[in-house]
Amino acid sequence: xxxxxxxxxxxxxxxxxxxxxxxxxxxxxxxxxxxxxxxxxxxxxxxxxxxxxxxxxxxxxxxxxxxxxxxxxxxxxxxxxxxxxxxxxxxxxxxxxxxxxxxxxxxxxxxxxxxxxxxxxxxxxxxxxxxxxxxxxxxxxxxxxxxxxxxxxxxxxxxxxxxxxxxxxxxxxxxxxxxxxxxxxxxxxxxxxxxxxxxxxxxxxxxxxxxxxxxxxxxxxxxxxxxxxxxx
Amino acid sequence: xxxxxxxxxxxxxxxxxxxxxxxxxxxxxxxxxxxxxxxxxxxxxxxxxxxxxxxxxxxxxxxxxxxxxxxxxxxxxxxxxxxxxxxxxxxxxxxxxxxxxxxxxxxxxxxxxxxxxxxxxxxxxxxxxxxxxxxxxxxxxxxxxxxxxxxxxxxxxxxxxxxxxxxxxxxxxxxxxxxxxxxxxxxxxxxxxxxxxxxxxxxxxxxxxxxxxxxxxxxxxxxxxxxxxxxxxxxxxxxxxxxxxxxxxxxxxxxxxxxxxxxxxxxxxxxxxxxxxxxxxxxxxxxxxxxxxxxxxxxxxxxxxxxxxxxxxxxxxxxxxxxxxxxxxxxxxxxxxxxxxxxxxxxxxxxxxxxxxxxxxxxxxxxxxxxx
Numbered sequence: 001x002x003x004x005x006x007x008x009x010x011x012x013x014x015x016x017x018x019x020x021x022x023x024x025x026x027x028x029x030x031x032x033x034x035x036x037x038x039x040x041x042x043x044x045x046x047x048x049x050x051x052x053x054x055x056x057x058x059x060x061x062x063x064x065x066x067x068x069x070x071x072x073x074x075x076x077x078x079x080x081x082x083x084x085x086x087x088x089x090x091x092x093x094x095x096x097x098x099x100x101x102x103x104x105x106x107x108x109x110x111x112x113x114x115x116x117x118x119x120x121x122x123x124x125x126x127x128x129x130x131x132x133x134x135x136x137x138x139x140x141x142x143x144x145x146x147x148x149x150x151x152x153x154x155x156x157x158x159x160x161x162x163x164x165x166x167x168x169x170x171x172x173x174x175x176x177x178x179x180x181x182x183x184x185x186x187x188x189x190x191x192x193x194x195x196x197x198x199x200x201x202x203x204x205x206x207x208x209x210x211x212x213x214x215x216x217x218x219x220x221x222x223x224x225x226x227x228x229x230x231x232x
Numbered sequence: 233x234x235x236x237x238x239x240x241x242x243x244x245x246x247x248x249x250x251x252x253x254x255x256x257x258x259x260x261x262x263x264x265x266x267x268x269x270x271x272x273x274x275x276x277x278x279x280x281x282x283x284x285x286x287x288x289x290x291x292x293x294x295x296x297x298x299x300x301x302x303x304x305x306x307x308x309x310x311x312x313x314x315x316x317x318x319x320x321x322x323x324x325x326x327x328x329x330x331x332x333x334x335x336x337x338x339x340x341x342x343x344x345x346x347x348x349x350x351x352x353x354x355x356x357x358x359x360x361x362x363x364x365x366x367x368x369x370x371x372x373x374x375x376x377x378x379x380x381x382x383x384x385x386x387x388x389x390x391x392x393x394x395x396x397x398x399x400x401x402x403x404x405x406x407x408x409x410x411x412x413x414x415x416x417x418x419x420x421x422x423x424x425x426x427x428x429x430x431x432x433x434x435x436x437x438x439x440x441x442x443x444x445x446x447x448x449x450x451x452x453x454x455x456x457x458x459x460x461x462x463x464x465x466x467x468x469x470x471x472x473x474x475x476x477x478x479x480x481x482x483x484x485x486x487x488x489x490x491x492x493x494x495x496x497x498x499x500x501x502x503x504x505x506x507x508x509x510x511x512x513x514x515x516x517x518x519x520x521x522x523x524x525x526x527x528x529x530x531x532x533x534x535x536x537x538x539x540x541x542x543x544x545x546x547x548x549x550x551x552x553x554x555x556x557x558x559x560x561x562x563x564x565x566x567x568x569x570x571x572x573x574x575x576x577x578x579x580x581x582x583x584x585x586x587x588x589x590x591x592x593x594x595x596x597x598x599x600x601x602x603x604x
Contacts, residue, residue, distance in 0.1 A: 129319050134289050136317035137336040138387065140309070145337075151325055 010202030021182075026210050030218075032100050033168040035164055036107030037115075040163050043108070043114030052123035053131070066120060069113025074106075078176030081106040099147060101231065103187070106173040112165035118162055122155030123148060128218040129203040134179055155225040161219050168215055188214070238298060238389060238423050244283055245292035246447075252267070254279045254447045256293075261391065262426065263275070268438035268455075269427040271468060275411055276447035277427035278395050282449045283392045284425060285317050297391075298457040311339065317393035324368035329360060329379050330600030334369050336387040354382040354403045358412060378412075383415065392417075398433060410436055431472045443467045445493055461516060461593055467593055473517035474554075474564035481549040485582070488589060491516060493561055500560050503536040506594025515595040520554060521567035522591035526584050527575060535586035543581045546572070553577075557585050 014022055051062055064127060083089055085097040085105075096102045126148060134144045149156060171189035178185035188211040195204040237262040246254035246256060254276050259590055261284075280401055282288040285294065286308045295302040297315075302308045316336065318329045324332050330351055336345045358378040363371065374461040375395060384392060396404045397413075414437050417424055428434055434441055435455060442452040443462075462468035465476055470568045479491040481500065493500045504516040531540055541559030548554075553572050557563040563585050567577065577583065 127321060127323055129321055130323050132282065133317070133319060133323040135287055135312060136285060136315070136393070137318070137339060137383070138313040139339050147325070172276050 007205040009228045011206035014206040015202065015209065021124070022206060022210065024183065025127055025191050025207070026214065027184050027189055028100065028185075029168065029189070029211070030214060031163060032103045032174075032187060033107060034218075036104045036167050037111055037160060037164040038105070039108040040111035040115045040167075041160055042119075043112040044119050044159065045149070045164070047112075047116040048119035048123060049149075052120050063120065066113055066181055068118045069116040072110055073172070074110055074112060074170040074174075075172035075176065077106050077109050078173035081109060081173065081177050097177060098185060100178070100182060102177040103185060105173050107167035107170065110170060110173060111167045115159045115163040115164050118159035119152075119156055122152040122159065125155070154226055157222055161222050163183055164216060164222075168211070169220070208225040234267070237261070238263050238320065239284060240294075240296040241293065243293035244280070244290060244555055246279055246288060247291040252291075254283060256280060256449055259284075259442065259452065261423060263391050264421045264422055265439045266422070266424045266437055266599040267440045268428060268434035268443065269425065269429065269442050269444055270429060270536065271427075271444035272429060272470070277429075277444055279447065280396050280444065280449075281317070281393050281425060281427055281445065284309050285315060286392075287317070296386065303479065304407065311328070314393040315393065316387050316389040317386045317395065318377075318380050318384045318397050321374075321375040324371075324376055324379055324383075325334065327368060328364065329355065329366050329368055329371070331363040331380050333382045333386055334365075335383060350386050351382075354386045355379075357385075357416065358382045359408075370421040372405070373401050374409060377401060377405075383410075385420070385593060390423065392422050392424040394424060397538075398428070402430055431459070431470070433578055442472075443470055443512075460519070462595060464479060464596055465515065468515075468517045472519060472522045473593075475518040475523070475562060477502060477516050477518070477561060477592075478513065479516075481510050481512045481566065484508055484510055489514075502509050502592060503589040504592035504594055505590055508594060516592045517595050518563070518587055518592050520564040520566045520576060523563060523585055523587045525565055525571070525575060526575070526586070527582075529584050536589045536591065538584055538586040540582065543577055543579050543583055546577060546579060555583075557583065559585055 004166050009095055051059065061186070081102065082097065084091045085102055092203050129221070130151065131144060131148065134147050137146060169189065171193055174187055175190045175193065178190065179192040180189070188207050192207040192211065195207065210218065237260045237562040241256060241259040241291055244254060244259070245252060249493060268329060269280060271277050283290060284295070286302050297307070297311050300307045309570065325335065333351045333355060334347050335344045337350065352361065352364065355364055358381055360378045360382065363375060368376065371379065381397070398477055400412070410433060413482065417437065422496050426433075426437055438455055440453065440457040442449045444450065445466055450579065451458055451467045458467065459471050461532055462471055468476055477491070477493055479493040479502065481489050482492045482506070483490040487507065489504055490505055490598045491504055491514065493502065502516060506514070506516070508514050524535070529540070539559035541563065543555055544558045545556040546553055547556070547564070552566045552568050553579060555565045556565055557565065565585060567575070575583070
């Protein structure tokens with residue numbers, strides 16, 4: 001038990017003194033996962049909207065693939081992105097392996113299917129006649145899509161939260177494509193793994209608490225957005 | 233009514249999954265008229281309405297709105313801003329009542345200074361002025377449908393499509409809304425198409441009536457004309473003409489004919505209105521509200537047809553009762569609860585049923601022998 005209490009005390013100390021290294025790691029985590037979520041939102045909606053609004057052969061297959069993609073293991077993504085970005089790989093010319101860009105890319109690959117899958121299901125759960133009703137009110141096609149997204153805003157924000165939650169907490173891909181390089185690609189999860197393996201539990205505790213606080217804060221903001229403007 | 237044709241449909245065909253679900257050779261909608269589409273579930277009312285609203289891809293035929301060919305994409309999109317539609321499900325947005333009503337004007341980019349007075353005025357007109365700031369999620373069925381109607385009327389549509397707007401409402405909400413809608417349609421002189429499977433709703437709102445079955449229109453005509461002169465037995469049954477009698481014309485002249493009823497009802501003769509040659513087999517229909525019941529034959533009555541019979545069934549039908557009689561042939565009559573009590577009507581009782589010759593309408597003259 002002493003180990004835990006001692007660890008927590010040390011952790012609080014690190015947090016309250018605003019250790020520069022810890023701060024840098026935290027901000028990088030937020031930046032990488034935030035950008036990855038944003039990119040995934042664009043890609044996810046870009047896939048979900050046309051799939052939800054159109055009937056085409058193979059639609060079920062696409063939906064099944066998306067749903068499978070929601071469970072992509074980060075290490076598998078990490079492996080493929082590493083191979084793609086390797087010096088002799090197809091995207092080697094970008095020279096972004098072991099940089100935050102590579103981590104953003106990998107995390108976007110992880111979050112896009114999550115956001116696409118949940119958004120698709122959100123759009124499919126709208127009342128079947130709603131699209132016709134919106135058109136009958138004189139909406140153009142872009143206006144119709146906008147009204148549908150607005151109507152599905154609660155589950156869509158849940159999709160964003162699930163996507164962000166998936167990437168802020170993953171470690172496999174980040175460590176593989178980022179390399180956990182101090183001052184460059186070290187984020188909260190990779191640092192926690194490293195500190196724990198080194199036996200520096202107090203630092204690991206501090207990092208974990210920060211990770212939880214970060215996840216909570218971002219979700220609190222999103223939840224606020226989600227529940228705001230809801231007429232009573 | 234010789235008003236301008238607003239919407240002209242020719243040879244409309246719609247296929248779904250390889251089968252034809254709609255086939256309408258011709259249908260015209262005239263300015264200021266309310267056309268009711270009647271038919272059982274699956275008759276194609278909603279399909280026809282969506283097709284007329286330009287919201288359903290046609291597999292054939294053409295549609296003209298004030299002369300513009302709606303087969304052209306740009307014309308169809310312009311048309312969408314000049315008509316609107318209200319569905320059985322109110323399909324309100326997760327927003328306030330006011331925001332819901334303002335949806336169409338907002339989509340058209342109208343400034344709030346123009347929007348807000350119109351939204352308020354239509355909410356008042358539909359009796360939901362006090363609910364403007366309420367969430368659409370917390371409305372009763374009637375209030376929700378009133379919001380949907382206000383959202384439609386605020387657009388000043390040149391055609392208003394109403395797809396079974398009362399079907400999911402309880403009786404009191406339906407009554408109130410029927411009154412208000414009838415009044416507003418009349419006040420605005422709206423051109424409208426309303427689908428329903430309730431002949432009462434059609435009778436209260438519509439000028440003309442189309443009866444549908446299996447994706448086709450069986451008969452279109454003025455309300456009274458279709459109600460009293462259905463062209464075939466299905467339409468007759470659907471518009472509430474419950475008694476259909478088949479027989480042979482024994483004598484005819486001056487618009488009046490004497491019909492000798494067929495097998496099972498030998499010897500009975502019915503006087504009916506219509507033109508037919510003696511010897512022809514015909515059908516006559518009698519609306520149950522035109523049959524009166526008495527305990528004895530009334531010699532002074534102007535009713536030419538009087539038949540003693542026994543009561544087979546007494547069926548409550550809301551404010552009145554439907555009495556099914558066996559007079560040697562089937563006959564249905566409506567009576568009020570008061571008459572039921574005064575006459576002491578009950579199954580097995582003896583009664584005299586009478587109706588005027590003008591209440592017995594000739595339905596169809598040809599093909600009966602082959603069909604029945």
